[in-house]
Amino acid sequence: MASHPSVPFFSGAASVRRQWSEVSELIRQTASDGTFVSGRLVAELEEKVAQYTGARNAVACNNATDALALMLQAAGVGAGDEVIVPAYSFFATASCVVHVGAEPVFVDVDPQSYAMDPAAVRSVIGPRTRAILAVHLFHQTADIAVLREIADEHGLELFEDSAEAIGMRVGDRHAGLWGRAGVLSFFPTKTLGALGDAGMVLTDDDALAERVTRLRTLGHLAEQGPGSLAVGTESVCDEIQAAVLLTRLAVLDQDIQRRAELAAHYTRRLEALAPTVTTPVMAPAKETGDPVWYVYLIETDRRDELVEYLAAHQVGTEVYYPRPLTEQPCFRDLAGARHPVPVAAAAARRAVGLPLYADLTDEQVERVCDLIHTFHEGTR
Numbered sequence: 001m002a003s004h005p006s007v008p009f010f011s012g013a014a015s016v017r018r019q020w021s022e023v024s025e026l027i028r029q030t031a032s033d034g035t036f037v038s039g040r041l042v043a044e045l046e047e048k049v050a051q052y053t054g055a056r057n058a059v060a061c062n063n064a065t066d067a068l069a070l071m072l073q074a075a076g077v078g079a080g081d082e083v084i085v086p087a088y089s090f091f092a093t094a095s096c097v098v099h100v101g102a103e104p105v106f107v108d109v110d111p112q113s114y115a116m117d118p119a120a121v122r123s124v125i126g127p128r129t130r131a132i133l134a135v136h137l138f139h140q141t142a143d144i145a146v147l148r149e150i151a152d153e154h155g156l157e158l159f160e161d162s163a164e165a166i167g168m169r170v171g172d173r174h175a176g177l178w179g180r181a182g183v184l185s186f187f188p189t190k191t192l193g194a195l196g197d198a199g200m201v202l203t204d205d206d207a208l209a210e211r212v213t214r215l216r217t218l219g220h221l222a223e224q225g226p227g228s229l230a231v232g233t234e235s236v237c238d239e240i241q242a243a244v245l246l247t248r249l250a251v252l253d254q255d256i257q258r259r260a261e262l263a264a265h266y267t268r269r270l271e272a273l274a275p276t277v278t279t280p281v282m283a284p285a286k287e288t289g290d291p292v293w294y295v296y297l298i299e300t301d302r303r304d305e306l307v308e309y310l311a312a313h314q315v316g317t318e319v320y321y322p323r324p325l326t327e328q329p330c331f332r333d334l335a336g337a338r339h340p341v342p343v344a345a346a347a348a349r350r351a352v353g354l355p356l357y358a359d360l361t362d363e364q365v366e367r368v369c370d371l372i373h374t375f376h377e378g379t380r
């Protein structure tokens with residue numbers, strides 16, 4: 001019997017290995033400079049990401065979880081404020097709101113973009129609503145032009161959890177720059193991934209960038225008013241991660257292109273399984289951009305069985321996200337978690353991400369698709 005290679009969900013350091021000589025030379029220089037955090041390479045990374053995204057400011061932090069909280073804190077979001085967030089997202093989308101002392105108000109998402117449903121956003125705006133925190137998931141942005149309009153109509157601030165969205169643009173504006181500020185994550189699995197944690201705040205607001213810069217290094221700010229010192233944290237970026245990210249940023253557009261080819265390959269093979277398996281589409285939006293394939297997400301009723309079947313055949317998957325945020329024990333009793341979120345609940349039951357990274361081969365995609373076909377044979 002022919003043996004099949006395993007297909008891990010994530011290729012680990014394979015992409016970095018391609019560029020190992022450049023990365024190791026930068027790390028060697030770092031070691032001899034003796035500056036290990038927030039040094040020359042981090043400054044260069046901030047400059048290059050600002051150029052890539054078109055942001056006036058890019059402020060590196062330890063990860064996007066910190067970047068989100070620092071962004072809100074620097075903007076003065078806090079006690080008494082409500083922030084509207086989608087019920088389907090990574091935990092940090094809501095935890096950042098709680099961390100600054102404000103209250104998340106969860107809304108349901110659109111079944112195609114998985115991003116917050118603008119109609120649901122309108123329905124929960126109240127006197128304490130301070131901001132909308134839009135999230136861009138998997139391969140496309142939220143309907144950000146409409147969310148921008150809603151924010152403007154109601155005098156709200158718009159922030160973006162654009163942790164997954166490097167490379168995503170709507171028109172010519174990069175994700176994270178549609179509101180007051182946004183973030184990027186460089187967690188290893190991300191489209192631009194480090195060899196550990198790193199993240200960033202993106203903003204065109206110079207004063208906000210300055211406050212984040214101070215808050216990320218313990219900074220206490222007296223300028224927010226008499227007696228109101230803002231206590232910061234320690235959330236800096238390592239030079240080693242900056243070395244990896246600078247090297248990988250140089251090939252990011254090639255990686256994005258390769259991811260698009262792989263996603264098209266998956267869709268060609270899997271769309272024949274509709275409606276048992278649904279493949280990703282671009283949801284109609286007021287203003288659109290091209291997809292950037294961070295995660296290739298399919299949906300199927302027998303998701304958990306499929307995950308087990310693929311694992312038994314050495315294919316890795318990742319369940320995004322196993323439960324709506326409104327069902328997280330730490331959020332479910334909040335007043336803002338009371339609105340029904342049926343679309344988020346269905347996605348949490350049905351959705352699963354398949355392996356997708358620039359080093360994945362077409363043969364590996366074929367292998368995954370063959371297995372998914374075999375699994376579903378006879379069930380349509």
Ligand SMILES: Cc1ncc(COP(=O)(O)O)c(C=O)c1O
Pocket residue numbers: 063064065066089090092093135161163164184185186187197198199
């Ligand atoms: C939507 C979203 N928000 C926030 C984060 C947090 O990023 P980090 O892992 O860099 O803290 C992630 C990454 O997992 C994410 O996908």
